[in-house]
Amino acid sequence: MTHLALVTAAVAALIAGSAARAQSADVTGAAAAPAASSARADLSLTFKIRQFQRGALMIALFDSEAAYMNAGQPVRVLKLDVTSDTVSVVVPGLVPGRYGLKLFHDLNGDGKLAMNMFGIPTEPVAFSNNAKINMRAPNWAEAGFDVPASGAAQTIDID
């Protein structure tokens, strides 16, 4: 399973990179500079926690393929405490467009995606559209979703 481990390690790196940027951003949701258009949309997020009702979800929202694929700057970062099997939040004021979401469940409270010595994530990870990790992290086509002016909703399973 050598290269399976390398794939999942690459996934971990992708998320860890994003999480590192998230750490340095305002975790209450630093907004991007408003664009000329006044249209703003709400993104309703629901996370279904399958196992660990503790810790926090560390979430990074990207508004471009380049940022999503290359651990670039997220447009929003969120830290949601987990105390039950469902966590919900509304991300307001998004510019309508295409977005992608990566998250991990920070179980040990250190704000970082934990990995074993082979680079394999030891905390749960998830992506928008419940996109799967199969040979590689889900790409923009798989994890990307539209947020029109009327708003959007994502329900994502984790653990």
Added chain:
Amino acid sequence: MTSPFQPSRRRLMAGAAGLAGLALTPELAAAEAGMAMAADWKIAFADLDADLAPRAMQRLRGKAPEGLAGTLYRNGGAKFRRPKGRATHWFDGDGLIRAFRIGDGQASLAARFVDTPKRRADRAADAVISGGFGTEAGPGAHIASPDDVNAANISIIRRGDTLWALWEAGSPFAIDPATLETKGLVTLRDDLAHAPFLAHPRFEPDGRIWSLGQVGDKAVVWQVAADGALLAATPITLPMASYIHDFTLTDRHLVIVLQPWVYEGRSVVPLTSLKWRPELGTQVLILDKQDLSVRRMVELPTFFAFHMTSASESAAGDIRFGICASPEPDFVIRSAVDVMSGTYTPASQPKLALVTLPLRGPARIETTHVTAEFPRTDGRNPGLNRFTLHATAQARARPLFQGVGVYDWTTNKDAVFDFGPDHLVEEMVFTPRPGSSEAFDGWIIGPTINLRAARTELHVFDARHVSDGPIVSWAADVAVPAGLHGMFWRA
């Protein structure tokens, strides 16, 4: 010698009562309709579609010896095909834990699949989507770590009062010894979750085990106490990214055979990314158990091996062990793929060989004429024991073996019992007679698949008289697909 296992004259019609317990899916049955089911050996690589509730086994002949009581636990893949997709390699079946319980002269059989994320995902998809050793992942697979595709299908060991079902590229699964229920993944330390753990740990006299976990040229050396507690996990780097299935040790050293079947390329499926590079030779890495950074390497002529015995080290530092060596990995590359579609592809037969690694001077491997796989020993004493128990007598025209052998390293003679072509012989294990301390005083226990009667049988031999044949045999009412490795847990 006359064998009570002469082929019966009764021809068993395919698909009849003998296949009870092997529910072919409608799609598979249709696909197979045109194929000749007269090739009985295929039942050894068929699918079990449900757990087996405990059932008494019928005693065929002989009498259970006084003092023999306990459970033979075994592991092996037993579900390969689903309506929308199947495993393409023998190593990728769902692990099935088999329990043959012996006591009061009677035997019973139960079997239960390990409840793995792989099995759940494949069942939900109605296809084998979990990639494995030789099977590509299918659409819809979600693989966040190797444990998402962990088949838990190679071996089973005891830790404390529980069992661990072992794969090799992921974590052990804890199994209840009484019910065979899966209790969950074993995480030895949180920061080592989902790390690999070989199916062949090596035992110290105090019950401690050493194991390895390998990803390419990186490995972790595990030490786990008899009760399952982690004692140490030490990262090491390997000089060659060889496929490692087994390793050995002496009282002073870990001995890791690095054959030139090496991970290269970009595939996540090991079978595809492993390349045979015979020009590299077979290397052996020897590590000081007290300080794993102290190491030396020796070179051997090229060979391939899955399994070896434990190793002896003289006062002068010369290391010796037995190994089942083949010229190349043709069985695992070709035969183990072809059996999944019912084709027999002959491969080179593994031969029992002696590896000698002198502290100074060239290392050597001396191959015997004895066909051997699944080597086991008495195990009570460390080092290269006098006797090596092994499967032998490669069958003609079908895979795997039909005989049991006991090789004596002092006389270089192999005592053999040949069941004949109707039996597919699985790994046999040794258990000592209670109260005995003499080497190899005890019993050999293990199953065969009676291909003609389409049923699994359990046999017990007097270990020192294996060529006399079983002293007692029992039959199940079902043929359980061929397993790999197991252990006897004395009552």
